[in-house]
Amino acid sequence: MTATSSAGGWRGRLREDRGSEAITTAIVAPLLLMLLCTAIAGGRIVTSGSKVDAAAEDAARAASISRTHAGAESEASAAAARSLNDQGIRCASTSTSIDASGLAVPLGQVGTVTVTISCTVPLSDLLLPGMPGSKTMTSTFTSVVDAYRSREG
Structure with a gap:
């Protein structure tokens, strides 16, 4: 009888767990x-950061050749816009800052050109509570100007 009552009790408990x-x-x-x-948002932030890095590199190289x-x-501005567009990144706002003072150094001396790009990446389409509407990614890259290339600036 003990075995039967314990088995009946077990079945009774199983029936009570329905819907759990x-x-x-x-x-x-x-x-x-x-x-x-959240994982998708993190991935978007990481990939956007690397794409902004690549755009800054392209822009600095284009400016150093000028x-x-x-x-x-x-x-530099055209190269940054082209690079971001080619990589498929959509920025809510973009700003490009160029320090081309390295083009003014005399021939025979090495100068540098530095480009800083800021891109505001929208995250509001993910519809996560507590997630910011956008994230601003900033990247700076410096490119060397050829010491023996003619320049006017």
């Missing part, structure tokens, strides 16, 4: 969805 899977799913599913969205200060600014 639905409750567990209702609690766990939103948490897993938020974790997934012969004039005005040409360096226009070439």
